[in-house]
Amino acid sequence: MARVVVDPITRIEGHLRIEAERSSDGQITSAWSSGTMVRGIELILQGRDPRDAWAFAQRICGVCTLVHGIASVRAVEDALGYKIPPNAQLIRNLMIAAQYVHDHVMHFYHLHALDWVDVVSALSADPKATSELAQSLSGYARSSPGYFSDTQKKLKDFVEAGQLGIFANGYYGHPAYKLPPEANLMAVAHYLDALQWQRDVVQIHTIFGGKNPHPNFLVGGMPSPISNDPSSMTGGAAATATNIVTLGQVRDIIKRMRAFVDQVYVPDTLAVASFYKDWFRRGEGLGNFMTYGDFPEAGLDDPSSWMIPSGVILDRDLSTIHEFDPYDPGQVQEFIGHSWYDYEGGKNVGLHPHAGETNLNYTGPEPPYTHLDVEGSYSWLKAPRWKGHAMEVGPLARVLMLYASGHEPTQDIANMALSKLELPLDAMFSTLGRTAARTLETKIIADQMNVWLDNLVDNIKGGDLAVHNEELWDPSTWPKEAKGVGLMEAPRGGLAHYIVIKDGKIDNYQAVVPSTWNAGPRDPSGQPGAYEAALMDNHALEIEDQPLEILRTIHSFDPCIACAVHVNDPDGEELVQVKVT
Numbered sequence: 001m002a003r004v005v006v007d008p009i010t011r012i013e014g015h016l017r018i019e020a021e022r023s024s025d026g027q028i029t030s031a032w033s034s035g036t037m038v039r040g041i042e043l044i045l046q047g048r049d050p051r052d053a054w055a056f057a058q059r060i061c062g063v064c065t066l067v068h069g070i071a072s073v074r075a076v077e078d079a080l081g082y083k084i085p086p087n088a089q090l091i092r093n094l095m096i097a098a099q100y101v102h103d104h105v106m107h108f109y110h111l112h113a114l115d116w117v118d119v120v121s122a123l124s125a126d127p128k129a130t131s132e133l134a135q136s137l138s139g140y141a142r143s144s145p146g147y148f149s150d151t152q153k154k155l156k157d158f159v160e161a162g163q164l165g166i167f168a169n170g171y172y173g174h175p176a177y178k179l180p181p182e183a184n185l186m187a188v189a190h191y192l193d194a195l196q197w198q199r200d201v202v203q204i205h206t207i208f209g210g211k212n213p214h215p216n217f218l219v220g221g222m223p224s225p226i227s228n229d230p231s232s233m234t235g236g237a238a239a240t241a242t243n244i245v246t247l248g249q250v251r252d253i254i255k256r257m258r259a260f261v262d263q264v265y266v267p268d269t270l271a272v273a274s275f276y277k278d279w280f281r282r283g284e285g286l287g288n289f290m291t292y293g294d295f296p297e298a299g300l301d302d303p304s305s306w307m308i309p310s311g312v313i314l315d316r317d318l319s320t321i322h323e324f325d326p327y328d329p330g331q332v333q334e335f336i337g338h339s340w341y342d343y344e345g346g347k348n349v350g351l352h353p354h355a356g357e358t359n360l361n362y363t364g365p366e367p368p369y370t371h372l373d374v375e376g377s378y379s380w381l382k383a384p385r386w387k388g389h390a391m392e393v394g395p396l397a398r399v400l401m402l403y404a405s406g407h408e409p410t411q412d413i414a415n416m417a418l419s420k421l422e423l424p425l426d427a428m429f430s431t432l433g434r435t436a437a438r439t440l441e442t443k444i445i446a447d448q449m450n451v452w453l454d455n456l457v458d459n460i461k462g463g464d465l466a467v468h469n470e471e472l473w474d475p476s477t478w479p480k481e482a483k484g485v486g487l488m489e490a491p492r493g494g495l496a497h498y499i500v501i502k503d504g505k506i507d508n509y510q511a512v513v514p515s516t517w518n519a520g521p522r523d524p525s526g527q528p529g530a531y532e533a534a535l536m537d538n539h540a541l542e543i544e545d546q547p548l549e550i551l552r553t554i555h556s557f558d559p560c561i562a563c564a565v566h567v568n569d570p571d572g573e574e575l576v577q578v579k580v581t
Contacts, residue, residue: 001029003371006547009554011111013063014561016519018531018550019372022541031528031535032374033519035381035561042358045509050076050501051219053509057497058214060511061562065213066099066205067490068511071497073219074300079484079501083299085466088221090456091208093295094250095215096488097449098204101257103491104395104442105265107558109194112435114170115552116272117187118177123156125181133182137267142193151189171546178275187272190264201257207246221468226460247457254449261446269439270420273432280423283431283553285533288389289313289397290324290517292496294489295448307448308398308489309405312386316429318404324386326485326496334382334512337524341382348524350385353498354483356510383520383529384512392530393493393517394557395438396428409447413440431534434556475504490514492558518557531557
C-alpha cells in the first residue's frame with residue numbers, strides 16, 4: 001500500500017498532518033490524523049485566580065477567541081454556583097451568534113470553497129452569463145455583468161503577475177473540479193465580497209465586548225453596562241455604555257448579516273452542491289454525533305430553554321437521543337493510547353477531564369520524518385470518547401440534533417435544501433452534508449438574533465439594566481474546593497472547559513475542544529477519530545500528489561488545531577520559527 005502524506009493541511013488554524021494508505025486502485029484504506037504542536041495551555045492556568053482564566057484561555061486560538069472566553073467564564077460560574085442576569089445571557093447569545101455567522105461564512109468562502117471552485121477556470125467565464133446565473137439564484141445587488149467583468153480583470157492581474165496571492169494553495173485544473181467557468185467566477189466575486197462584509201459583522205463584538213478579536217468578558221455576567229441616561233447617547237460620562245444608539249447599530253448589523261446569508265451564502269452553497277452530488281455519499285465515517293447544547297433563554301440551569309439541545313445520536317439513529325452528562329466519569333474520558341502524553345496510570349487509562357493530566361512525553365522522531373509511527377504514539381491531540389464511542393461534533397451534529405428534536409425551522413430549511421438538490425435525508429451523513437449543515441445552521445442562528453435583541457430591548461424598557469452579579473467578587477464566600485465545567489457549542493462543535501478550584505486558585509484546568517473530538521487519534525482499542533474514519537469512508541485519490549479529495553473532507557470539519565494543541569515552554573524558549581519565502 002502507498003502512503004500519502006499531507007503536511008501541513010493548509011487553509012486551517014494550526015498544524016495538522018494527515019497520512020493515508022492508498023490501494024492500487026486509489027482507495028483510501030487507512031488514515032491517521034496528527035496534531036503536530038505541543039499542548040500546554042492547561043499548565044499555564046494552574047495556580048491562577050479563576051476569575052482571570054478567561055483572558056488566558058481566550059488566547060488558545062486566534063479564530064475561536066470568543067468561544068474560549070465564554071466557556072471559561074461558564075466553567076467558573078458553574079463551579080461557584082453563580083447565575084448571571086438575563087441581560088448578560090442575551091448579550092452572550094448575540095455575541096456567540098455573531099461569531100457563528102462570521103466564522104461559518106469565512107470558512108465557506110476563504111477556507112473551503114477553493115476545494116470546489118477552480119479559480120483559474122473563472123478567467124474563461126462570460127461575465128454576462130455569470131450575471132444571469134447569479135440573478136437566477138437571488139436578488140443580490142452585486143450581480144451585474146460589469147461587476148463580474150471587474151472581478152475577472154482583478155483575477156487576471158493576479159495570474160499574469162505569476163502570483164495567485166489569496167487564491168493560492170489550490171489544485172486548479174484538477175479533473176475533480178466540476179463547476180462551469182461562470183459558477184467559478186461568481187464564487188470568486190463572492191469570496192472577495194465576503195472579505196469586505198466580515199469587517200462590519202465583527203462590530204457586534206466590539207459594541208458588547210470592547211474589541212475584536214479577544215473581546216472582554218466577566219465572570220458573573222458581562223462588562224458592558226446598560227444605560228438609559230440621555231448623556232450616554234451624546235458623549236457624556238456614560239458614553240461607553242450600551243444604549244438605544246448602540247442597540248440600533250446591532251440591529252443594523254444583524255440585518256446586513258442576514259442579507260448576505262440569504263442572498264449569497266445559502267444560494268452559493270446549494271449551487272456548488274448541485275454539481276458535486278457524489279460527495280453526499282462519502283466522508284461520514286463514524287455515524288455518531290454529539291452536542292453539548294447552547295443558546296439558553298432562561299439560563300444554563302434550564303436545558304428546556306436552550307435553542308440547541310444536548311444529546312448523543314448513535315449509528316445514525318435519529319429516533320433515539322441519548323443523554324449527555326459532562327460530569328459523569330463513565331461518559332466522558334480522554335485517552336492517550338496513541339498520543340504523545342503519559343498518564344500516571346499508564347497509556348491505556350481513560351481520564352475524566354476533572355482528573356485530566358497534561359504530562360508531555362514525546363519520544364518520537366524529530367521532524368521532518370518519513371512517516372508517523374501509527375502503531376505507537378503519533379499526535380499531540382488526545383482521544384476523547386463518550387461511553388467508549390468516538391463522536392463527531394460540529395454543525396452536522398447540531399443540525400441532526402435539532403432535526404431529530406423536532407425543531408421546525410431546522411426541519412423546514414433542511415427539507416427545502418434536500419428537495420432542491422433532490423436528495424434524501426441520509427445524504428446529510430457525508431462530506432458535503434457537513435458543509436451544507438454549516439450553511440443551514442448559519443441561517444437558523446442569524447434569523448434568531450433579532451429575537452434575542454428584541455428580548456434585550458424589552459428588558460431595558462422594563463427597567464432591567466443588570467448585566468453582572470456582584471456577589472462573585474468575594475472569594476471569602478467560595479468553597480474550599482469546587483469543580484465546574486463550561487459547556488458551549490462553538491462554531492466547530494461542542495467545547496468544554498473543565499476547572500478544579502482549591503483554596504481560591506485553579507488546581508486543574510482541561511479544555512476538551514471540538515477538534516480534540518474530531519481530529520483526535522485512535523484510542524487504545526484502535527477506534528479511529530472522526531477525521532480518520534471520514535477519510536476511510538468511500539474515498540479514492542484520482543491524482544496521488546494532488547490529494548484534493550483529502551482536503552475536501554478534512555476542510556468540511558473546519559479544523560482548528562490550535563484549539564486542540566498549544567505551544568508551551570516553561571523556560572520561554574522559542575520552539576518553532578515560521579518563515580515565509
